[in-house]
Amino acid sequence: MLLSGCVTATVDEMVFNEPTAGIGNSTVVILGRRQASDQDTELSFVECVGKHISSRDKSIIVLGELDFIDALYPWFEPRTAPLRPTALKKLMQRRPVAQKMAELNTEYMIWINGNTERTHSMSSMSCTLSPAGGGCFGFSHWSDESNYEAVIWNFTDMAEVGRVSTNASGQSYMPAIFIPIPIIAPVKGTACNGIGDQLLKFLSAHY
Amino acid sequence: MEELLLALMIFAKTRTLAATTTWLSILLLISACGTRQVLVQGQFPTPVMDRVPITLGVWYEDEFSNHVFFDETKSKSEADWIVETGPAQVAMWNTLLAGMFENLVHIQARPSADSQSPLVDAILIPHVEELQYTLPSQTNVNVYEIWLRYRFEVVSTRGEAIAELSMTAYGKTPTAFLKNSEKAINLAAIMALRDAGAHFALNFSHEPALQQWLHQFGTTELD
Numbered sequence: 001m002l003l004s005g006c007v008t009a010t011v012d013e014m015v016f017n018e019p020t021a022g023i024g025n026s027t028v029v030i031l032g033r034r035q036a037s038d039q040d041t042e043l044s045f046v047e048c049v050g051k052h053i054s055s056r057d058k059s060i061i062v063l064g065e066l067d068f069i070d071a072l073y074p075w076f077e078p079r080t081a082p083l084r085p086t087a088l089k090k091l092m093q094r095r096p097v098a099q100k101m102a103e104l105n106t107e108y109m110i111w112i113n114g115n116t117e118r119t120h121s122m123s124s125m126s127c128t129l130s131p132a133g134g135g136c137f138g139f140s141h142w143s144d145e146s147n148y149e150a151v152i153w154n155f156t157d158m159a160e161v162g163r164v165s166t167n168a169s170g171q172s173y174m175p176a177i178f179i180p181i182p183i184i185a186p187v188k189g190t191a192c193n194g195i196g197d198q199l200l201k202f203l204s205a206h207y
Numbered sequence: 208m209e210e211l212l213l214a215l216m217i218f219a220k221t222r223t224l225a226a227t228t229t230w231l232s233i234l235l236l237i238s239a240c241g242t243r244q245v246l247v248q249g250q251f252p253t254p255v256m257d258r259v260p261i262t263l264g265v266w267y268e269d270e271f272s273n274h275v276f277f278d279e280t281k282s283k284s285e286a287d288w289i290v291e292t293g294p295a296q297v298a299m300w301n302t303l304l305a306g307m308f309e310n311l312v313h314i315q316a317r318p319s320a321d322s323q324s325p326l327v328d329a330i331l332i333p334h335v336e337e338l339q340y341t342l343p344s345q346t347n348v349n350v351y352e353i354w355l356r357y358r359f360e361v362v363s364t365r366g367e368a369i370a371e372l373s374m375t376a377y378g379k380t381p382t383a384f385l386k387n388s389e390k391a392i393n394l395a396a397i398m399a400l401r402d403a404g405a406h407f408a409l410n411f412s413h414e415p416a417l418q419q420w421l422h423q424f425g426t427t428e429l430d
Contacts (some may be wrong), residue, residue, distance in 0.1 A: 096255045
């Protein structure tokens, strides 16, 4: 049985130009920022936000991050991805890139920057294994913190049109009397839902 | 992980202290002294770009097309690593160069003053000068990393130097559950190869040593 720990989350939103009737037939791509060696937005988080949006509004087509990066190689690799909308404008001056983007019909590009880190952990648990059997005794606990920011770029205007950030923190516990019982705080999942809900409000005509 | 499962299965069958001790010792020996081997494998996308209007020849020396990195561990608690990047190098550079240049020709021998090379404008000879890696056990960070350092010779059909370029590439992959070290190193190597391809594709026409030479073919590259 998996029990759940407590999570505290805050979401900030700053939107400049929301599409009032949704995004129509256009597609959205969500990409993780990974341009520095210590900067690594998890693929799983990007995927989670994409699924959150497309599962709640089935009319929104969210392109897969890896498919998009492959389709536009080498322009969206960690070292070559545009950092500002002006760089995107320059990139679109390249005919093959503009053609590919037109094929993909992408109206919004959402960049997610951030990660989930373990900020604290402590354990006084010991496990033993003997021919007669085994078991664990003790207590472990750890804290995780998620900080993510999503920046929304519009392709038609080649401009930033919104910014959403979320931070979530929570503590997980694992007491053990023979069997360890994990009580996990879904920190990353809460951050994903928080940022996903805000993006859904931005992109969907129904929310 | 397979070794652990095997040991646990045998432990479950025997369940004696002596047998347990023996099998745990074997398990420790396997995990401490083994050699980890990775044949780098992956798919590489074709670049989306205007092709450079030249016919490029490419010559892969044996050392490049069979490139193997061997790292003998200095610690008894860690394994030796053999990382074979050669076939993946050839696959990546073939895909990249075919998408980057108007025509790509594979040369069968190193160009020299005596060689009868096909009609190409220049020949590219890539070399892997160095490969370095880090594992989570070395850095205490849950990331596998690979650095590659390349040297490229651009020569005429008679083997005369046109330019020499050097370049570094970097790839990393975070550890993930159910992913073993070999798979993680493979993914880091693929990322490094993609990074190498991206860097080469974006900078080839901007290399000062090549810019003037390329002008004769009417290249107009965006800044």
